[in-house]
Amino acid sequence: MNHRGSRTQTLVGFAVLGLLCAVAAGVFYKQSRYDVSVFTVSHPAGEVRFPAAIPAGADNLESYLPDGMKPMSALEVFGRDNLSDKIDGKAELYLSSGFVSLHCRRFVKTGSPDSWVEMFVYDMGEGRNAFSVYSAQKRAGVEEAGMGSHAYRTSNALFFVHGRHYVEVVASKEGMSDELLAMGRKFVAAQGAEKNEELRELELFPRQGLDEGSVTLRSSDVFGFDRLDQTFIARYVLDGFPVTAFISRRSSAGEAEELAAAFERFLLEFGGVSVEGDLPVPGIRMVEILDTYTVVFSHGRVMAGVHECDDRRKAEELALSLYGRLEEVSR
Amino acid sequence: MTGISSENERGLNRREFILRTCKAGIAAAAAGSLGYLLHDGLGPGPPSEAGDAQVSLPDFSIPGFEGKLSIVNGMDRVKSVHLALKSLGGIEAFVKKGDRVLIKVNAAFATPPILSATSNPELLGEVVRLCLAAGAASVVVTDNPINDPGSCFALTGIGDAARSAGAQLVFPRDGFFRATTVAGGTLIRDWPLLYTPFENVNKVIGMAPVKDHHRSGASMIMKNWYGLLGGRRNIFHQNIHDVIMELAVMVKPTLVILDGVTTMMTNGPTGGSLSDLKQTGTLIVSTDQVAADAFGASLLGRSIRDLPFILKAESMGLGTSDFESLHPIRTSVG
Numbered sequence: 309m310n311h312r313g314s315r316t317q318t319l320v321g322f323a324v325l326g327l328l329c330a331v332a333a334g335v336f337y338k339q340s341r342y343d344v345s346v347f348t349v350s351h352p353a354g355e356v357r358f359p360a361a362i363p364a365g366a367d368n369l370e371s372y373l374p375d376g377m378k379p380m381s382a383l384e385v386f387g388r389d390n391l392s393d394k395i396d397g398k399a400e401l402y403l404s405s406g407f408v409s410l411h412c413r414r415f416v417k418t419g420s421p422d423s424w425v426e427m428f429v430y431d432m433g434e435g436r437n438a439f440s441v442y443s444a445q446k447r448a449g450v451e452e453a454g455m456g457s458h459a460y461r462t463s464n465a466l467f468f469v470h471g472r473h474y475v476e477v478v479a480s481k482e483g484m485s486d487e488l489l490a491m492g493r494k495f496v497a498a499q500g501a502e503k504n505e506e507l508r509e510l511e512l513f514p515r516q517g518l519d520e521g522s523v524t525l526r527s528s529d530v531f532g533f534d535r536l537d538q539t540f541i542a543r544y545v546l547d548g549f550p551v552t553a554f555i556s557r558r559s560s561a562g563e564a565e566e567l568a569a570a571f572e573r574f575l576l577e578f579g580g581v582s583v584e585g586d587l588p589v590p591g592i593r594m595v596e597i598l599d600t601y602t603v604v605f606s607h608g609r610v611m612a613g614v615h616e617c618d619d620r621r622k623a624e625e626l627a628l629s630l631y632g633r634l635e636e637v638s639r
Numbered sequence: 640m641t642g643i644s645s646e647n648e649r650g651l652n653r654r655e656f657i658l659r660t661c662k663a664g665i666a667a668a669a670a671g672s673l674g675y676l677l678h679d680g681l682g683p684g685p686p687s688e689a690g691d692a693q694v695s696l697p698d699f700s701i702p703g704f705e706g707k708l709s710i711v712n713g714m715d716r717v718k719s720v721h722l723a724l725k726s727l728g729g730i731e732a733f734v735k736k737g738d739r740v741l742i743k744v745n746a747a748f749a750t751p752p753i754l755s756a757t758s759n760p761e762l763l764g765e766v767v768r769l770c771l772a773a774g775a776a777s778v779v780v781t782d783n784p785i786n787d788p789g790s791c792f793a794l795t796g797i798g799d800a801a802r803s804a805g806a807q808l809v810f811p812r813d814g815f816f817r818a819t820t821v822a823g824g825t826l827i828r829d830w831p832l833l834y835t836p837f838e839n840v841n842k843v844i845g846m847a848p849v850k851d852h853h854r855s856g857a858s859m860i861m862k863n864w865y866g867l868l869g870g871r872r873n874i875f876h877q878n879i880h881d882v883i884m885e886l887a888v889m890v891k892p893t894l895v896i897l898d899g900v901t902t903m904m905t906n907g908p909t910g911g912s913l914s915d916l917k918q919t920g921t922l923i924v925s926t927d928q929v930a931a932d933a934f935g936a937s938l939l940g941r942s943i944r945d946l947p948f949i950l951k952a953e954s955m956g957l958g959t960s961d962f963e964s965l966h967p968i969r970t971s972v973g
Binding site: 328332335336381392393394395396397398399400401414424426445447448449450462463464465467476478480481482 | 670673674677747748749750751753754785786790794852853854855858873876879905906907908909911912913914915
């Protein structure tokens with residue numbers, strides 16, 4: 309009996325076998341070119357980029373939205389251990405100034421996907437820390453925002469201090485000032501009970517020649533001297549000549565005097581030369597270094613001086629004015 | 640009546656049944672054996688940040704093309720990059736038919752392009768098109784942003800620019816990192832490197848904007864390689880100049896494009912305000928990444944002594960800080 313299949317059956321059989329071989333070859337080929345990105349759900353770059361859990365009750369920033377805007381992304385919260393995941397090398401500025409946490413989130417204008425803002429709320433622990441990071445980044449030639457003494461805006465952003473918070477609201481384009489200001493004002497209103505810390509050092513700078521918007525607070529490593537921290541620095545223009553003054557309030561008069569002496573030794577160690585002067589300021593020290601003059605003295609709990617002025621007479625003039633102001637305030 | 644039906648009607652004898660059963664068994668066993676042979680028992684493994692074996696990047700520079708530098712003044716990035724490349728012999732001098740090109744951009748932050756904190760999308764798109772027009776078989780665009788990569792590539796405009804120009808956008812993923820150690824390095828040792836995108840690539844272009852940087856003083860071409868590292872790379876910020884030097888040892892690119900058309904003068908590397916920016920109108924294309932950064936320093940108003948990583952890289956023989964010694968070709972666009 310002949311049970312061989314028909315020619316059609318044979319052809320169909322070979323076609324099926326051929327198809328199976330092709331499938332096997334395909335599987336083999338693809339296996340050798342496995343793309344983990346297609347088949348694996350993973351965190352990018354081996355990092356959990358954002359905290360696994362947003363703290364319960366965390367401010368999601370949504371309540372500061374003006375009409376016509378809606379959330380564009382989820383709330384992100386960063387702490388001291390991962391702040392650099394958000395702002396990279398600038399994290400050091402915040403970390404050295406008492407940074408506690410950052411809440412940030414993007415919001416978009418309804419019907420205009422290219423018009424979005426990102427709000428950054430930095431909790432700096434204390435008002436003076438918030439002022440420190442605010443002042444360190446303050447842009448020149450900006451417009452006051454009308455939200456208190458430490459607030460300004462640029463063509464695409466709003467920056468301000470409120471209580472222990474430093475806040476940035478940055479837009480993706482120009483022309484969104486109304487939205488930025490509305491968000492800022494809502495934030496201030498919501499945090500109403502919290503006031504900006506009174507920074508008494510600001511009153512210690514003599515007003516004549518002072519560039520009012522130039523005062524900054526450096527938290528650490530001031531002028532490269534690792535013992536000098538919490539120092540206010542102000543720019544002056546005296547007869548068209550730029551001069552820099554500084555003030556640092558210490559815990560005691562003894563510490564202020566000891567720090568002034570240590571700062572002088574630091575300058576001498578790096579090639580400075582002591583300069584004799586005749587200013588009527590007790591314990592005043594002047595050092596010439598790299599063709600500039602630095603003056604330092606103490607007055608009560610305050611260590612103060614003039615830093616790297618190209619002109620000796622201007623350095624002495626401002627030092628004397630600074631001492632006079634400290635005398636006046638202390639009376 | 641069909642053939643199959645008629646055969647079924649005839650039935651099978653015992654001999655034929657056994658024969659067919661054996662054939663089917665052999666076929667099943669053969670298929671199973673083949674499957675067993677082809678099966679990768681280990682599979683791709685769990686996502687691993689650094690992998691097991693150490694890798695290092697090959698030298699992507701072109702012999703004989705060392706020390707080329709072109710500086711173009713103008714605000715039009717597209718015209719500037721055309722002119723710069725033309726002055727160096729055209730893109731064809733660097734990208735040949737069939738080349739597989741990787742462009743390392745700066746996509747570090749999920750910020751809008753107007754802030755100039757990231758590579759300019761228009762410039763990127765044009766460079767991708769130039770590479771493909773020169774015959775490149777593929778162009779890969781990648782970076783390992785510190786922010787969420789999806790947001791970074793989308794909001795900076797880099798993702799759209801790369802894709803629309805014909806490049807493949809590669810996001811960093813766990814399995815893409817392999818351990819690397821920089822020869823003679825003290826910092827980058829057994830450290831995860833974004834390696835997979837470099838496999839099968841034979842040309843590398845570094846593309847970065849000129850920016851102020853709070854820690855290093857400047858972020859330009861050499862600092863931009865930082866984005867190839869994985870892990871808790873922020874620990875290197877304590878030795879920022881040394882790690883930038885090691886990064887320059889790690890990557891020897893074919894070409895670098897430093898975008899100084901708009902420079903972030905202050906508050907880098909994130910910026911945030913348009914008032915941080917200055918229109919410096921300069922595009923630098925070079926085969927010497929040290930020279931490119933040295934020139935970039937001048938756009939920031941800094942000397943190379945303000946940026947120790949430049950001199951450190953020079954001391955390693957990676958290029959020259961004396962960019963004038965390369966006799967740069969200076970041109971301008973209208």
